Amino acid sequence: xxxxxxxxxxxxxxxxxxxxxxxxxxxxVERDEPLFEISTxxxxxxxxxxxxxxxxxxxxxxxxxxEINTVVARVESADGSGAAAPAExxxxxxxxxxxxxxxxxxxxxxxxxxxxxGPLSPLVRRLAREHNIDLAQLQGTGSGGRIxxxxxxxxxxxxGAAPRAEAGAVTPPAQTPERVAPPPPAxxxxxxIEPMSNMRKKIAEHMVFSKQTSAHVTTVHxxxxxxxxxxxxxxKAQFKERYGFSLTxxxxxxxxxxxxxxxxxxxxxxxxxxxxxYHNEIHIGIAVALDNGLIVPVIRNAxxxxxxxxxxxxxxxxxxxxxxxLKPEEVTGGTFSVTNFGxxxxxxxxxxxxxxxVAILGIGAVTKEPVVVAGDAIGIRSMAYLSLTFDHRLIxxxxxxxxxxxxxxxxxxxxxxxx
Amino acid sequence: MRKVEIRDLGRLGYAEAxxxxxxxxxxxxxxxxxxxxxxxxHPRVITMGRNGSExxxxxxxxxxxxxxxxxxxxxxxxxxxxxxxGQLIAYPILDLREWKCDxxxxxxxxxxxxxxxxxxxxxxxxxxxxxxxxxVNGAKIAAIGVHISRWITSHGLAxxxxxxxxxxxxxxPCGLKKPVTSMRREGxxxxxxxxxxxxxxxxxxxFEREPAAAExxxxx
Numbered sequence: 001x002x003x004x005x006x007x008x009x010x011x012x013x014x015x016x017x018x019x020x021x022x023x024x025x026x027x028x029v030e031r032d033e034p035l036f037e038i039s040t041x042x043x044x045x046x047x048x049x050x051x052x053x054x055x056x057x058x059x060x061x062x063x064x065x066x067e068i069n070t071v072v073a074r075v076e077s078a079d080g081s082g083a084a085a086p087a088e089x090x091x092x093x094x095x096x097x098x099x100x101x102x103x104x105x106x107x108x109x110x111x112x113x114x115x116x117x118g119p120l121s122p123l124v125r126r127l128a129r130e131h132n133i134d135l136a137q138l139q140g141t142g143s144g145g146r147i148x149x150x151x152x153x154x155x156x157x158x159x160g161a162a163p164r165a166e167a168g169a170v171t172p173p174a175q176t177p178e179r180v181a182p183p184p185p186a187x188x189x190x191x192x193i194e195p196m197s198n199m200r201k202k203i204a205e206h207m208v209f210s211k212q213t214s215a216h217v218t219t220v221h222x223x224x225x226x227x228x229x230x231x232x233x234x235x236k237a238q239f240k241e242r243y244g245f246s247l248t249x250x251x252x253x254x255x256x257x258x259x260x261x262x263x264x265x266x267x268x269x270x271x272x273x274x275x276x277x278y279h280n281e282i283h284i285g286i287a288v289a290l291d292n293g294l295i296v297p298v299i300r301n302a303x304x305x306x307x308x309x310x311x312x313x314x315x316x317x318x319x320x321x322x323x324x325x326l327k328p329e330e331v332t333g334g335t336f337s338v339t340n341f342g343x344x345x346x347x348x349x350x351x352x353x354x355x356x357x358v359a360i361l362g363i364g365a366v367t368k369e370p371v372v373v374a375g376d377a378i379g380i381r382s383m384a385y386l387s388l389t390f391d392h393r394l395i396x397x398x399x400x401x402x403x404x405x406x407x408x409x410x411x412x413x414x415x416x417x418x419x
Numbered sequence: 420m421r422k423v424e425i426r427d428l429g430r431l432g433y434a435e436a437x438x439x440x441x442x443x444x445x446x447x448x449x450x451x452x453x454x455x456x457x458x459x460x461h462p463r464v465i466t467m468g469r470n471g472s473e474x475x476x477x478x479x480x481x482x483x484x485x486x487x488x489x490x491x492x493x494x495x496x497x498x499x500x501x502x503x504x505g506q507l508i509a510y511p512i513l514d515l516r517e518w519k520c521d522x523x524x525x526x527x528x529x530x531x532x533x534x535x536x537x538x539x540x541x542x543x544x545x546x547x548x549x550x551x552x553x554x555v556n557g558a559k560i561a562a563i564g565v566h567i568s569r570w571i572t573s574h575g576l577a578x579x580x581x582x583x584x585x586x587x588x589x590x591x592p593c594g595l596k597k598p599v600t601s602m603r604r605e606g607x608x609x610x611x612x613x614x615x616x617x618x619x620x621x622x623x624x625x626f627e628r629e630p631a632a633a634e635x636x637x638x639x
Contacts (some may be wrong), residue, residue, distance in 0.1 A: 009520075010520075010521030010522050010523040010524055010525075011523075011524070013521075013522070017470075019469045034568065039469060039470055040496075040522055040523070041522060041523050042497040042551045043496045043522040043525070043565040043566075043567055044468065044495055044497075044564075044565065044566045044567070045522065045567040045568070046567070277477070332472075
């Protein structure tokens with residue numbers, strides 16, 4: 001096998017992004033025939049195969065950015081000189097490929113780290129990480145006891161293909177209480193400096209930018225969510241059994257918001273200089289809390305999804321957000337945002353608009369309250385606050401309230417079948 | 420000094436120019452020709468590079484057609500861009516092995532040539548950190564998008580001399596929410612052919628190639 005690596009396209013260039021595969025596994029290639037394209041600095045470059053043969057492995061996905069010298073493809077040469085593998089880079093020099101965005105370490109890590117035999121390909125590393133496999137437990141069948149992709153697959157099959165860490169609902173992973181730091185010994189420095197992570201810096205910039213850009217105003221409406229709560233409680237077990245994930249309140253709010261956005265397109269717009277940019281599609285960003293961070297993946301064409309479809313998207317996006325596996329295009333292009341601070345117990349909050357949106361809807365905690373119901377009686381109802389922060393440059397209070405009232409009305413009079 | 424043949428193609432459709440580049444790249448690869456610099460102008464066209472996203476297109480395909488704007492997906496680096504009359508397009512067909520095998524140095528050199536051209540016309544232009552292209556006070560005046568096949572370059576740069584800037588509103592240029600500008604807007608009355616000649620000269624200086632002046636007249 002001949003390795004094709006991410007080439008160094010210039011002196012100061014340390015990484016490249018694979019933009020397109022031009023061949024697929026099993027395709028035959030001529031010597032010098034382009035295998036894939038990479039992109040660095042607005043330059044798109046075709047990378048040719050160094051030998052004539054068959055493409056056997058594609059180790060990097062389209063859109064992935066990897067360091068130079070990372071093995072991208074393996075080509076089996078036509079003359080079958082498999083044994084005479086040209087200088088393979090030791091695995092230590094090819095750190096596992098990561099998408100460009102990750103800012104904090106991937107939380108999933110094998111508990112014990114015993115060095116497995118032989119170098120590991122990025123693909124094997126990735127599989128191990130994704131499935132939380134301790135590679136030391138595997139017996140490699142590759143040359144020199146090296147662990148190959150098929151070893152990992154066999155191991156997974158044997159393990160019963162247990163699904164990886166169950167993708168939770170949008171509520172954050174169980175919070176471990178912050179460890180109480182022991183009081184510093186006398187004479188210790190009074191401050192500690194820690195550089196912000198890239199993600200933290202980006203969040204900081206975005207928040208200040210948003211506050212400087214939009215005229216933030218928040219309006220709060222109280223919604224009686226009893227009807228939805230009943231539906232949800234009634235279907236909970238059946239839903240979980242059928243789909244493998246839980247039904248939360250969030251997809252109901254998303255569904256109601258999508259419908260209301262269709263009716264009030266200005267809330268789904270952006271401002272561009274002195275133009276109003278109406279978005280004909282409804283792409284809703286959902287705020288996902290990470291360990292010391294926040295990311296807003298986008299549910300595209302949210303208005304076309306049922307409650308089941310929305311819940312599935314939420315579970316998928318939130319799960320991959322926490323595993324740092326979102327693609328760049330999954331966190332851009334939102335036209336409206338929803339944030340669910342209620343899952344942390346907040347009753348209502350005043351969220352910051354996710355630019356270039358003009359509004360964000362926040363959902364507070366659902367609590368049972370004694371409320372005055374029809375006939376001046378007091379009943380026990382499931383209540384929640386909806387807060388809409390809107391950009392007063394474009395949206396006036398009357399419109400913001402009509403929009404929020406519409407969301408409330410849909411939730412209170414929920415009629416749609418869920419299953 | 421090595422030579423670079425300059426070919427002024429006048430106004431040429433995107434597809435025709437693309438086919439011509441492909442042909443020249445093949446010839447350059449086989450060593451049948453030397454380095455070339457194609458200078459031209461495109462009719463209104465929006466092109467999307469390999470890193471492009473439809474998100475950065477603000478009008479539907481039907482709308483573009485109604486507006487008389489062609490649409491092409493293409494194999495250069497970069498995102499969406501607009502080309503049209505009044506914009507000088509430069510497509511160098513170079514063998515970088517005879518210069519430097521360094522794509523970043525190549526893009527820097529293209530930018531350098533444009534910055535020097537603008538300087539000659541009294542416009543102070545520069546680079547923006549973290550972004551490619553040439554900028555004047557935070558507005559983009561020249562865009563860059565390159566394709567390389569076995570170190571032979573194609574595609575290149577687009578310099579706004581005096582285009583109808585309102586056409587840029589149909590795209591988010593290069594996916595960036597930044598304004599665009601032109602030499603005209605920055606106060607220069609230069610014509611496309613003046614800028615074209617200056618670019619050929621500056622390009623030659625930056626890449627240490629002597630522009631072959633004999634080919635400066637139009638090729639039909």
